[in-house]
Amino acid sequence: MSATSPVRYPDASSPATMTKRAWWLVALNFLIPGSAQLLAGSRRLGRFGVVATFVLWGIVVVALLLLWLWPVVPYTLISNTIALTVAQVLFAAYAVLWVVLTLDTLRMVRLVKTWPAARGFIAGLSIVGLVAGAGIAGYGAVVAGSARSAISAIFDSGEYAPPIDGRYNILLLGGDAGPDRTGLRPDSISVASVDATTGATVMIGVPRNLELARFSEGSPLYGPFPDGYDCGDDCLISYLYTYGEEHPELYPDAEEQGSNPGIEAMRDAVEGVLGLTLQYYVLIDMQGFSDLIDALGGITLDVPQRTPLAAAIPGSKPFAWVEAGEQHLDGFTAQWYARSRYESTDYARMSRQRDVQEAILRQFTPANILVKFQAVAAAGTQVVKTDIPSVMLGLFADLATKSRKLPLTRLELVPDEFDPLFPDFEKISAAIAAAFAASTPTPEP
CATH class of the missing domain: 3.40.630.190 (LCP protein)
Structure with missing residues (x-):
């Protein structure tokens, strides 16, 4: 990104430029959390956010492939209390990260420099993205915690047993x-x-x-x-x-x-x-x-x-x-x-x-x-x-x-x-x- 980049170094005196930049940053934060920071903010925070996002996407893709090709593996993982504890921590951490990235994106947008008529829509889209992303991750953490508690309360801690006569x-x-x-x-x-x-x-x-x-x-x-x-x-x-x-x-x-x-x-x-x-x-x-x-x-x-x-x-x-x-x-x-x-x-x-x-x-x-x-x-x-x-x-x-x-x-x-x-x-x-x-x-x- 050059020193004259209109995203990192915008013309703050132009409401049109700042409004266009705001829409881009909010959309990027929603699509690839962390990418807005890479373009216009803290690159360290941006790299962390993008890597975390890609890791999450990778886990989801692998889980879906296993569910299709070898379903017993994901079923086993989601019924394991240790795996559920790890999942709960990761979901909660990602929910917090999404909140941090969204609030930081709003700071970088500088709403007061955008067109007055667009400010409410830009802020509204940011909130929708915040609720959608952090809400889904937060719900995942709650479900993982509930699953761990239910499995611990209902099921025994015994060992695997083979079938008898198949x-x-x-x-x-x-x-x-x-x-x-x-x-x-x-x-x-x-x-x-x-x-x-x-x-x-x-x-x-x-x-x-x-x-x-x-x-x-x-x-x-x-x-x-x-x-x-x-x-x-x-x-x-x-x-x-x-x-x-x-x-x-x-x-x-x-x-x-x-x-x-x-x-x-x-x-x-x-x-x-x-x-x-x-x-x-x-x-x-x-x-x-x-x-x-x-x-x-x-x-x-x-x-x-x-x-x-x-x-x-x-x-x-x-x-x-x-x-x-x-x-x-x-x-x-x-x-x-x-x-x-x-x-x-x-x-x-x-x-x-x-x-x-x-x-x-x-x-x-x-x-x-x-x-x-x-x-x-x-x-x-x-x-x-x-x-x-x-x-x-x-x-x-x-x-x-x-x-x-x-x-x-x-x-x-x-x-x-x-x-x-x-x-x-x-x-x-x-x-x-x-x-x-x-x-x-x-x-x-």
């Missing part, structure tokens, strides 16, 4: 600690079995009233129930959660491993019924999961028939109805749709609960989570408990993205095909094997 099997429990119950009791029991390569998912529904649940010889429950959970009348599988809580000595290490005796009792029982090893569990508090649905913006369901919403109390009447067809439900309505007992069988209720679970999983898209992350994270820490280690989140996010492109295979172990009172475990194992085979994507020719 699959990850996750126990999903809908805990219902209602006012009419003593303690928590799983109201919804299912297993999500995910192919570790394709993401193809089979959702297996286990009736909460299934009896005679069996246990392997290595289970702490095999001793008291070697012939299955037979304790007299109504020995339902869901009651084993309470049994485990009442006998914590059976699972003395459960709390240290991010679980509790009730969950471990349920895990052992479901493993025995299905003949699968369940690497992880997810427990969702049905009392509060409406907040999670609201945080996601509601869910969309294809309701098979008009459904009344009411409690199973003698003399109660529906306070609302969910009409047949495609319906978008808020958290309160979705919760009642999943839990309503009015003129309904347990098996119909199971099916509705599975529909809601599937809809929630479908709503967990990267774009949806990014836009609503703070609300989702806040709700998640209140209603979700799991022993999934944070190191597995990147892999599971990648598998979830793959699974959304495939149909979900559902297997409900309910009458008339299956008898929950006297379960045929060989028949259940055969049905699971058939479901796995059916869910495998057909190779393209």
Whole structure:
């Protein structure tokens, strides 16, 4: 830049020259932060700003390429608390840098030397650029901080675990600690079995009233129930959660491993019924999961028939109805749709609960989570408990993205095909094997 440069050494007595220069400087600060300083201000500050801008752009470009070519890498990074801490610091630092560069640009513009009619527009454009740049960077810092806090609060700090027989099997429990119950009791029991390569998912529904649940010889429950959970009348599988809580000595290490005796009792029982090893569990508090649905913006369901919403109390009447067809439900309505007992069988209720679970999983898209992350994270820490280690989140996010492109295979172990009172475990194992085979994507020719 020569000593006679009209940008660095303008004719301050010419409003036309100063106005034109002001527009250029403000536009350059918005497009390439730091470039205005290189041309008309502190070159040291300008070089720092331009380098920081190009580094940020480079990180974004690399992240987008990885998301397209190798998505598990960015998913892993954004679920790592150390990486999130670094991201939070960098976003916050860039937001501060943008504020400094914008204020310095306004100083260099020298508004009092521009045309009076243009001063408001020049200042307005600078403020818009300031809010846009610093606001986006600041929001990135807030999201990174919220993600780090949520991951630390919800997920375990365990190590990576390989799949078993090519699959990850996750126990999903809908805990219902209602006012009419003593303690928590799983109201919804299912297993999500995910192919570790394709993401193809089979959702297996286990009736909460299934009896005679069996246990392997290595289970702490095999001793008291070697012939299955037979304790007299109504020995339902869901009651084993309470049994485990009442006998914590059976699972003395459960709390240290991010679980509790009730969950471990349920895990052992479901493993025995299905003949699968369940690497992880997810427990969702049905009392509060409406907040999670609201945080996601509601869910969309294809309701098979008009459904009344009411409690199973003698003399109660529906306070609302969910009409047949495609319906978008808020958290309160979705919760009642999943839990309503009015003129309904347990098996119909199971099916509705599975529909809601599937809809929630479908709503967990990267774009949806990014836009609503703070609300989702806040709700998640209140209603979700799991022993999934944070190191597995990147892999599971990648598998979830793959699974959304495939149909979900559902297997409900309910009458008339299956008898929950006297379960045929060989028949259940055969049905699971058939479901796995059916869910495998057909190779393209």
